[in-house]
Amino acid sequence: DQQVKQNSPSLSVQEGRISILNCDYTNSMFDYFLWYKKYPAEGPTFLISISSIKDKNEDGRFTVFLNKSAKHLSLHIVPSQPGDSAVYFCAASGNSGGSNYKLTFGKGTLLTVNP
Amino acid sequence: DADVTQTPRNRITKTGKRIMLECSQTKGHDRMYWYRQDPGLGLRLIYYSFDVKDINKGEISDGYSVSRQAQAKFSLSLESAIPNQTALYFCATSDGGINYGYTFGSGTRLTVV
Numbered sequence: 001d002q003q004v005k006q007n008s009p010s011l012s013v014q015e016g017r018i019s020i021l022n023c024d025y026t027n028s029m030f031d032y033f034l035w036y037k038k039y040p041a042e043g044p045t046f047l048i049s050i051s052s053i054k055d056k057n058e059d060g061r062f063t064v065f066l067n068k069s070a071k072h073l074s075l076h077i078v079p080s081q082p083g084d085s086a087v088y089f090c091a092a093s094g095n096s097g098g099s100n101y102k103l104t105f106g107k108g109t110l111l112t113v114n115p
Numbered sequence: 116d117a118d119v120t121q122t123p124r125n126r127i128t129k130t131g132k133r134i135m136l137e138c139s140q141t142k143g144h145d146r147m148y149w150y151r152q153d154p155g156l157g158l159r160l161i162y163y164s165f166d167v168k169d170i171n172k173g174e175i176s177d178g179y180s181v182s183r184q185a186q187a188k189f190s191l192s193l194e195s196a197i198p199n200q201t202a203l204y205f206c207a208t209s210d211g212g213i214n215y216g217y218t219f220g221s222g223t224r225l226t227v228v
Contacts, residue, residue: 009155034216043119043205043219044158089158102173103217105150107157 003027004092006106014114019077021109023090026071030092034103035064035075038087047088048075080113087111118142119220121206127226128196136191136223138206144218146211147189149173149181152203152222161204164189165211196227 005024013019023033031052036044050057050064050073057064063076077084090106119140128134140147149161150173160173162181170181178200180192193200203224207217 006157041221043207043221044217045219046216049216102148102160102163104160105158107155 001026002106003030004090004104004106006088006090006109008109009107010110010112012112012114013080015082016079019075019080019084019111019113021075021077021088021090021111023073023075023106024071025073025092027092027094027104028071029094030104032093033064033066033073034091034093035062036089036091036105037084038089038108044089077111080111082113082115085111085113117221118218119206119208121204121220121223123223124221125224125226127228129228130197132196134193134196134225136193136204136206136225138189138191138220139187140189140206140208140218141187142208142210142218143186144208144210145186146209147183148207148209148217149179149189149191150205150207151175152205158205161191193225193227196225198227201225201227 003026034049035047037047038044048059048062050066066073087108087110089108091103122137145166148163150158159175164183182190203222205222206220209217
């Protein structure tokens with residue numbers, strides 16, 4: 001049973017527009033959420049995170065929104081740039097139970113930003 | 116130098132062979148992890164270690180073993196490789212701090228023929 005779900009395998013947007021990547025989770029013990037970006041032939045790199053005590057975290061062009069009641073988070077990229085084209089992984093962690101100290105990843109969403 | 120170094124970067128091996136993937140890190144972190152990535156399946160945890168004396172199985176540990184030789188080194192072994200172990204393997208490290216962020220290596224692409 002997948003605890004972190006990214007239901008869109010791919011997303012294509014035009015340069016300058018907003019990219020919205022979605023993620024759902026099922027484990028109510030998760031209390032910290034992260035987004036990673038991965039380019040081909042490289043390892044994933046940390047992008048942005050959010051604690052469950054917040055509903056929004058912003059870093060430059062990247063904003064993550066968390067809706068705990070819906071167990072849903074989203075990553076907004078505004079404006080999108082061709083260099084943002086990559087696979088984006090949603091990940092979650094918790095402070096108790098079986099998820100302690102380990103990140104659980106979603107399957108990833110391939111974002112393509114067209115010039 | 117990279118914070119997390121994986122060797123080899125690419126490897127083709129035959130079914131039944133033993134193979135070891137190596138990982139070293141210079142971040143001074145206690146926690147190290149091995150993940151595999153398969154198309155459409157994302158990143159799945161194989162093994163993790165919180166310190167030199169601590170080794171734990173992840174969600175897909177069957178067919179794999181690990182060794183934590185030192186704080187900085189964590190190797191993954193396939194005792195008898197099989198074709199469905201063909202994948203991209205990533206090593207990662209973390210300090211377990213509040214961000215829970217991992218630093219990943221560049222990966223090892225393993226093909227079992």
